[in-house]
Amino acid sequence: MERPATSIHGQWTTRWAFVLAATGSAVGLGNIWKFPYIAGENGGGAFVLVYLLCIACIGLPVMMAEVMIGRRGRQNPVNALATLAKEELAHPSWKYLGWSGIAAGIFILSYYSVIAGQAMAYVFRAFSGVFEGVTPDGAQSIYDALSGDPERLLAWHTIFMIITMTVVARGVQHGLEKSVRFLMPALFALLLLLVGYAANTGEYFNQAVSFLFTPDFSKLTSEGVLIAMGHAFFTLSLGMGAIMVYGSYLSQDASITKVSISISIMDTLVAVLAGLAIFPLVFANGMEPGAGPGLIFVTMPIAFGHIAGGQFFGGLFFVLLVFAAWSSAISLIEPAAAWLVENKDISRRRACVLIGGTVWTIGLLTVFSFNIGQTWTLFGKTAFDLFDFLTANIMLPLGGLFIAIFAGWFMKQSSTTEELAIQQPIFYYGWRILIRYITPTAIVIVFLKGLMDAFGL
Ligand code: PHE
Numbered sequence: 001m002e003r004p005a006t007s008i009h010g011q012w013t014t015r016w017a018f019v020l021a022a023t024g025s026a027v028g029l030g031n032i033w034k035f036p037y038i039a040g041e042n043g044g045g046a047f048v049l050v051y052l053l054c055i056a057c058i059g060l061p062v063m064m065a066e067v068m069i070g071r072r073g074r075q076n077p078v079n080a081l082a083t084l085a086k087e088e089l090a091h092p093s094w095k096y097l098g099w100s101g102i103a104a105g106i107f108i109l110s111y112y113s114v115i116a117g118q119a120m121a122y123v124f125r126a127f128s129g130v131f132e133g134v135t136p137d138g139a140q141s142i143y144d145a146l147s148g149d150p151e152r153l154l155a156w157h158t159i160f161m162i163i164t165m166t167v168v169a170r171g172v173q174h175g176l177e178k179s180v181r182f183l184m185p186a187l188f189a190l191l192l193l194l195v196g197y198a199a200n201t202g203e204y205f206n207q208a209v210s211f212l213f214t215p216d217f218s219k220l221t222s223e224g225v226l227i228a229m230g231h232a233f234f235t236l237s238l239g240m241g242a243i244m245v246y247g248s249y250l251s252q253d254a255s256i257t258k259v260s261i262s263i264s265i266m267d268t269l270v271a272v273l274a275g276l277a278i279f280p281l282v283f284a285n286g287m288e289p290g291a292g293p294g295l296i297f298v299t300m301p302i303a304f305g306h307i308a309g310g311q312f313f314g315g316l317f318f319v320l321l322v323f324a325a326w327s328s329a330i331s332l333i334e335p336a337a338a339w340l341v342e343n344k345d346i347s348r349r350r351a352c353v354l355i356g357g358t359v360w361t362i363g364l365l366t367v368f369s370f371n372i373g374q375t376w377t378l379f380g381k382t383a384f385d386l387f388d389f390l391t392a393n394i395m396l397p398l399g400g401l402f403i404a405i406f407a408g409w410f411m412k413q414s415s416t417t418e419e420l421a422i423q424q425p426i427f428y429y430g431w432r433i434l435i436r437y438i439t440p441t442a443i444v445i446v447f448l449k450g451l452m453d454a455f456g457l
Contacts, residue, residue: 003083004074007248009171009338015254017177019262022067022237022246024180024327026267027187029115030235032321033296035271036278038227040289043219044211048275050225054232055264058442061434062238062400063260065407068419070247071256076338077101077241080248081406090410097402101241102336104395106355108240109332110362111387113164114370116325117156118297119318121146127315131305139301147370154367158360164329165356168337169349175330183327190320191273197313198280208279211289212272223453229446234392236267239399242331245338256420257427270324277317281307296321333359393451401443408436 012018039047073080078098085094125131130142146152167175199205233239250259278296281303282289291299304314333355340351365373365383378386407416413432422428451457 003072003087007074008342009249011249011251012177015251015259017181018246018250018254019259019266020180020184021177021327021331022243022259022263023266024184025237025242025246025331026235026263026328027184027270028235028237028324028328029112029119029321030231030328031267031271032274032324033115033119035231035235036275037291037295038231039212039275040279040282040291040295042221042224042227043216044289045213045215046217046220047224047228048212048272049215050220051228051231052268054229054442055236055268057434058229058439059232059236059238060260060264061431061439062233062404063236063243063264064256064420064431065403065435066238066241066243067247067250067256067260068416069403069407069411070241070244071250071252072415072419073244074248076248076342077244077335078339079342080244084406084411088411088415090406094406094410097399097406098241098335098339100395101239101244101399102339104240104391104399105242105332105335106359106362107387107395108391109164109329109359111366111384112325112329112332113160113359113363114153114157114366114384116322116329117153117160118146119321119325120156120160121152122297122301122318123315123322126301126304126318127311129311131301131314132311134301134305136298136302139298139305142301143297150367150371153370154364157363157367160325160329161356161360161363163326164333165352167326167330168333169352171348179330180327183323187270187320187323190316190323191270191277194277194313194317194320195273197309198277201280201284204284205276205280207283208276211279211283212275223449226446226449226453229442230392230397233396233400235271236264237328237331239396239403240332240391241335241399244403245335246331248338257422257431394447397443397447401440401447404435404439404443408432408440 012021069084070077070080073083075083076098078095081098082092082095085092125142131139134142167179169175198208237243278300279289282299285303285306287299287302300317301314304310304317307313336355337348337351340346340354341348344351366387369376369382369384374382376383381389416432417428420428420431422431
């Protein structure tokens with residue numbers, strides 16, 4: 001298999017379009033829903049500091065490796081890895097790394113879509129004023145009424161899947177690029193507006209700033225360090241080929257280092273802005289920062305229900321969450337869509353119907369795990385918990401590990417030098433040391449510790 005010079009799916013029209021699309025992939029429920037609550041649960045400042053370190057020392061080198069492999073292979077992750085493995089005289093089974101990524105994307109989207117569907121439902125609840133003056137019990141019962149109703153969850157899951165597959169079906173330039181050009185700036189604008197609003201809370205804003213940025217290492221456990229490291233993978237969309245397939249549409253003259261740094265900075269900025277938008281409201285209403293995964297769906301409505309303009313700002317907040325989830329969702333499914341189009345000679349539209357249908361069907365398990373299927377458990381976990389665990393704690397870290405190993409140990413130094421085209425030797429060798437030694441070691445530790453914790457060893 002010869003390496004194609006360009007992808008058959010076309011290219012991003014500009015380097016900036018790629019940065020926007022990849023940032024759209026990275027910024028999602030992970031930043032706005034997950035980051036604030038895990039930062040809250042792990043004591044704030046010190047956790048945030050470790051998370052930032054992990055983004056810089058582990059996330060960034062793996063992202064550069066993924067973009068590099070994607071752009072050099074110019075195909076979906078399976079074919080790109082097969083082609084590069086052949087060229088580097090490595091074993092053909094490296095293509096299975098692409099397969100595990102495609103599978104991870106399908107599994108993640110199956111539950112991601114259900115959570116994003118809940119966010120869509122909340123857009124309407126927030127704008128219609130349901131949260132006005134709501135009590136904590138009231139907010140909980142609004143959430144329970146939604147998640148306990150399989151029909152409603154199913155309807156929102158279906159709508160979210162349809163809008164996701166519609167964008168993917170339209171392809172690189174017409175679908176992905178057009179939507180993120182509009183989505184990403186809108187997201188930044190909305191977030192800044194919400195932070196500006198939160199800044200008006202005065203002392204509570206200061207409290208939130210010191211909570212997030214004053215490290216208190218006595219509050220950080222070793223498990224917290226591992227959670228921070230694991231989240232760096234999830235939030236940057238690494239380890240499953242999403243960034244790799246986006247890289248396959250990147251023009252040859254773009255600097256992989258620069259685009260990767262831009263994406264990492266923007267992703268981190270959104271997480272921090274989300275924290276700054278959320279925590280002042282949490283403190284202003286005397287709530288617990290460590291309230292857990294319900295922080296958004298239960299706590300935010302209470303907060304918005306008691307502040308001036310809360311109906312409007314609450315609505316905007318959930319609109320923002322849906323936008324962020326949408327642009328991540330399209331990247332979760334792009335590796336599978338690209339594989340079908342490249343290998344099965346079918347149209348993008350048909351590919352999307354096929355995969356969309358598959359993801360939608362698997363998603364039913366998550367829909368039911370919140371209600372009628374709450375008792376269908378395996379190892380004490382519901383279907384939703386299992387998908388989350390299997391993907392975030394097993395598939396992504398393993399994917400990231402093997403990507404690092406392939407880029408660091410199986411690709412010739414001349415190939416990576418050529419593709420990365422870094423001018424200053426010190427930066428190239430910095431990357432190489434990270435990807436060969438530091439990153440794999442760190443991932444192995446995260447992975448083993450995560451599994452040991454999960455099984456109580
Ligand atoms: N990065 C996305 C988020 O933070 C999730 C994601 C993971 C998207 C893996 C694509 C691939 O929500």
